[in-house]
Amino acid sequence: MELGTIIVTDGTPSTTDFSFVLKNPVKKGQYVQVKNNDDILFGYISEITKANRYFERAESVAEFEKYSGMESFPSSSWEYVLATVKVLGVFKDNQFQRAFVPPSPGIQVFNADNNVLHTFLGFDKNGLHLGSIEHHDVPAKLSMTRLFQKHMAILAMSGAGKSHLASVLLEEILERKKEDGRIAVILIDIHGEYIGFAHDPVFGSKTEVIDGKDIAIPLKKISPELIMGWLPNLSSPQKDVLRHALLTLKKEKKDATGYNFKELIEKIDASDISRDEVKRALKRSLSELRRYRFVSKKTEKPHLLSDIKPGKLMILDFSTIDSLRKKQILVSLIARRLFNLRKKNKIPPFLLLIEEAHNFAREKAEASEAVSRSIIETIAREGRKFGASLCLISQRPVNLSTTALSQCNTHIILRVTNPNDLDHIQMSSEGIDSRVARSITGLKVGEAIVVGSAVNYPVFISVRDRKSEKREKGAPLHTQAIDFEEKQEKKEKAVEAFI
Ligand SMILES: Nc1ncnc2c1ncn2[C@@H]1O[C@H](COP(=O)(O)OP(=O)(O)O)[C@@H](O)[C@H]1O
Ligand SMILES: [Mg+2]
Missing domain, CATH: 3.40.50.300 (P-loop containing nucleotide triphosphate hydrolases)
Known part of the structure; x- marks a missing residue:
């Protein structure tokens, strides 16, 4: 679709900007193209302005208003709309390049071609379809x-x-x-x-x-380093005890299906490489992991x-x-x-x-x-x-x-x-x-x-709209509220019946 004609303004058309007078309506952000010699120059509408020379000078508008008002002038027929375009590049031999030559004043501006736009934006025909772009199909x-x-x-x-x-x-x-x-x-x-x-x-x-x-991981598959990463505040002696206990367990239980936290704690207790305070502190830290209940004997x-x-x-x-x-x-x-x-x-x-x-x-x-x-x-x-x-x-x-x-x-x-x-x-x-x-x-x-x-x-x-069904956990607020009151009433009735 033909959108308008390029005009000369202060400093444009240039290789980066041009303006055109509208023949058909356009939207801000819309992509446009013009023929530039043998290439296609591509850009987007960065702004739309209206102009009317009847209203350009404050003193004449004030003067007219004083006597007869503007109604007596054919001012509306002098209004025109101007679109400013930012040049994005030139499409040549199926490739995009920077523009080296400005488009000529007087040439026609067109709505961007859908196929060119697809290539220009870097879309992929087999790509992930997330939605649609503004102003274009x-x-x-x-x-x-x-x-x-x-x-x-x-x-x-x-x-x-x-x-x-x-x-x-x-x-x-x-x-x-x-x-x-x-x-x-x-x-x-x-x-x-x-x-x-x-x-x-x-x-x-x-x-x-x-x-x-339900997430679970066998202790057998957890390295000492992983645990140290989870418990960054362990001291060096604590780390030594932990490493030693885990490696001993691993060696001793090579053929077993697995071992659990309790066995690790026993190994720490039995370890003779450190003082009791160290062992106690380590066990305290480990109890946090134990409480989270994801370290198992063999469930994964x-x-x-x-x-x-x-x-x-x-x-x-x-x-x-x-x-x-x-x-x-x-x-x-x-x-x-x-x-x-x-x-x-x-x-x-x-x-x-x-x-x-x-x-x-x-x-x-x-x-x-x-x-x-x-x-x-x-x-x-x-x-x-x-x-x-x-x-x-x-x-x-x-x-x-x-x-x-x-x-x-x-x-x-x-x-x-x-x-x-x-x-x-x-x-x-x-x-x-x-x-x-x-x-x-x-x-x-x-x-x-x-x-x-x-x-x-x-x-x-x-x-785009989603195709899958949206389903959230938890009932909506009003249902939760009704549920609560009904349960409460039932309880009260039960108490009354009892009395
Ligand atoms: N593109 C869209 N089309 C239709 N509805 C949408 C769209 N994006 C979000 N919504 C709706 O707006 C609400 C909030 O969206 P949501 O994705 O949960 O926001 P966020 O995750 O950013 O908090 C939801 O009810 C969702 O269905
Ligand atoms: Mg969210």
Whole structure:
């Protein structure tokens, strides 16, 4: 569609900007193209202004108003609309380049061609269909490799649609065909808001939900170093006793099916390499782990080696766990094992999706609260070589480890209004200029901007509706309230009957 004609203004048309007078309506942010010799020049509308020479000079407007008002002048027929365009590049021989020659005044501006736009933005026909782009009928299909290989982050305030977007991502991954490359997904579900996948007719067979309370690992498979990582405040003598006790157990029980915490404590008691105070302090620290009840004799759940499969989703439902420490320890355990298994190529390439990531890779944290941060940072730095990807979801990007966040090469940002968060996002996301930053506060629920390696240019998208059923744990508030009162009444009646 023809949109208008390029005009001469102060300093334009240039290789970076031009303006045109509108013939047909346009929208801010819309992509346009013009023929420039044999190439196609590409840009987006950065601003729209109206002009009318009747109103350009304050003193004449004041003068006219004094006598007869403006009604007697044909002023409306002098109004015209001007669009300013930022040039993005030139499409030539199926490739994009910088523009070296400005477009000529007088030539026609057209709406961008959908196919060219698809290529220009760096979409992939077999990519993950997350939604549509603004103003154009082009589906936003992001290349899976470009999106995940160098990790991604979903950042926004609560209620902006992060979990919704994550669900859309999951649907796309689970629906991929083998020939397009399928990865496994492990999801740390803090609020139990993804369990709908397990009940869905399409995705149910591809989903396994594991209750956080049931997660277990045999003591036999836990190294002394892992425990020391979970208990960073152990003293050196305590560490020695622990290492010694674990290694002795391992040697002695080589042929046994396993051994439990009680046996470890007995070994510590029996150990003669340290004083009793040291042993007592160590046992006190270990009692914390014991209380969390995930160290077993032989039960292993999930069994990552056999349960992680391409095109399958494993949801770890943490909504049943109260202690943040326990959640962090479990994340460190699972992430570490996933990464090790992946390095040995024993499990398929995977995506580890972590909700509330700021709680697991916190920027400033006490050692005891940072147990999962180091493995997340390690995967963020080294995962790419091994096909181990992260998707960090957070409504508190300020608290998220900068090391981890800076390794997330694609950011999908939904609505954010807090100025601190906004500043932080702008600093940590390359490709967010002030234009983009300003638009973030104006985004509506479900609208997002994608920046980074998954796309060639920052692009605004509306996230599509989800296909899977949304099902949340816990009844709605009003049902809970009714339930409570009914139970209470029953109790009272029972008491009355008794009297
Ligand atoms: N793209 C969208 N289309 C339709 N509804 C959406 C979209 N994104 C979010 N919502 C709805 O908005 C609400 C908040 O979304 P949610 O994903 O839970 O936000 P967050 O995880 O950021 O707190 C939910 O009820 C969700 O269904
Ligand atoms: Mg959420």
